Amino acid sequence: MTTTSTIVVAEDPSVMVRVWRRLLGVQKEFPVLQLLAVAVILVIGANALPGLLNPSSIRLMLVMAAITGIAALGQTLVIIVGGIDLSIASMIGAGALAISQLPSITGLDFWVIFVGVIVGAGVIGAGVGYVSHRFDLNPLIISLGAGAIALGIALVLTGGSFTGTAPAWLGKFMSPISTTFGLPIPPVVSLWIVIAIVMFVLFTWTATGRRLSAVGTNRKAADLTLIRSRKMWVIVFMVSAIGSAVVGILLAGYSGSADLTLGNTYMFQSLAAVVVGGTMMGGKGDYNRTITGALLITALNTVLIGIGFSYADQQILFGLVILGAVVAYGRERKLRDRI
Template sequence: MTELRTATPGSGPASDPAGGPRTGAPASGDSRGGGARARSLWETLAATQARFPVAQVALLFVTFAVGAIAIEGFGSYNSVRNMLVLASLVGLTAVGQTLVVLVGGLDLSVSGFIVAGALTVTQLAEMYGWNFGTALLVAIVGAGLLGAFTGWLCNRLNIQPLIVTLAMSAIAVGVVQVQTGGAQSGSAPAWLSQLSAPVATTFGIPMPPVVFLWLAVGVLMWLFLSRTRTGRQIYATGTNPRAADLALIRTRRIWTGVFAFSAISAVLAGVILAGFAGSVDGSLGGPYLFQSLAAVIVGGTVFGGPGDYWRTMIGAILLVFLGTVILGLGFTIPDRQVMYGAIILLAMAAYGREKKLSSRI
């Protein structure tokens, strides 16, 4: 027969004569408590980062400080003004890309529509004797139709936007080339060049008009995304498309409108870039495709949300500051591209640690 022993205080291996835990024995919840505190700290930081791009702003100040210390003249007014002009050009090309990323897509047609818009208001306008307003209207209508078809097709047939937008980029440039007989060159009018010339002033303020235009766009985008019903529907569509459908949000219309807006904004950015460059060729939009996407992601807007256009603006400034520092320290443009790619990978790795919004709704 098995002998039953009565446990007495102090007889257990983990108790002292007073009946409590033996001195020196690890409390069972200590390790779990440390892990819980670490998770709590990470969740607090992630929640703060979700509300405001703290990491991006901190990196922006660090980058500026390094540039001001290491590069002569980096912190001067003229230098900052020139960098803000470049950042505004990147930011304006990323307006539509921000909305596309918010709904969970990707727009690779930005470069094509930039070239198409720039050629339309320069070479096509000269060939057909159009005034600037007419040429701009033609470019906007054409881009809107092509962009709307892209969004409708991707949503209707569940096709990756990566494929469709890449094809649409070639179509946009090809349509213009057919009209120009294959030529891809044009000259911008002088008044358009003044819009983004670094030495230009705005109502006596020594800052080019394009910077104030960019700031105005930022305010309008903030009002649109945070204060309108359509803006909230864009967030809902990107967060959880199925839940948005069940909430009677017409997600197909959202996709159609967002891609149409992205195409139109790229055309308008192309017009401004034509003035900045002074002339237009087929390579005008190439650098801005990558930079527009990099500004969105580095700024903190991820596929399907969260995010907003203010983050994209911070991302654009950060990219320009960082790129200037890299070149100023003696690195090359390919080195800068490698650095941009590494930053994007790090940003996506950090975002990947957070739960998807769709799992929280």
């Protein structure tokens, strides 16, 4: 009696498959495609707009990217833990309105009002995180309602007045031509750099960063490992609300006054920065990707305005960019599963 053994030899993947695997691995760790897109946009823009890459234009773009990036800080954290924050626009408007109107109305010092805004925003944000997690409610709806409450409180406290202005020094802080300790870096950009370093340390070397990622990956599993997911939700929504209020204060300095619609643009752009950066669509969840997304959105927006695109045209194109990012990352996951 003869026994025949069959040995199955795994087929060696082709060169193209191996290259694709390597590219996917690199893109998963670093936003290479997004950085390449920024470079391409700037090169194309420089050809259409000769002064685009002048130092003054670069500084202006960095200021705009810093505002978007700071606005997207909280949204990044919220999305990492599995939520979404739609209170950003209202919180920005409330912060701008309070800081530009209340000092003259109440006679209180700027910093007293500043602390009050931060505390108020933090309480409202923490409430959104707690209620959403405790009662398993959609944070999209809860945050939208909380933002409306915050803006309403600001309107009541200021009497609906829009005649005040932000301090002159705040305008200088936001100016693209201002320097940081003599270096040709606008102060708000320096602030953004500090925030980026703190976030890098948080996600690279701290247990808190690992807990945030664990909660976003699987909340129930995180709870079983004694990670307090509710506490994480409260913290990230609080940070998002405070960050949005701070952006409102910065924008009041940049524009010189407050407007109820001041935060509308940044609501969309902050979310777009997170999505395009890749954190929301399966990339490694961290703030570095959001930074890249903010740079990409700002470069694209600058070029579109420079060549004469209307606001409606920009919204359409931004929507297409987001859809493209979603499709690309969805395709990446399917290919990764197949190979």
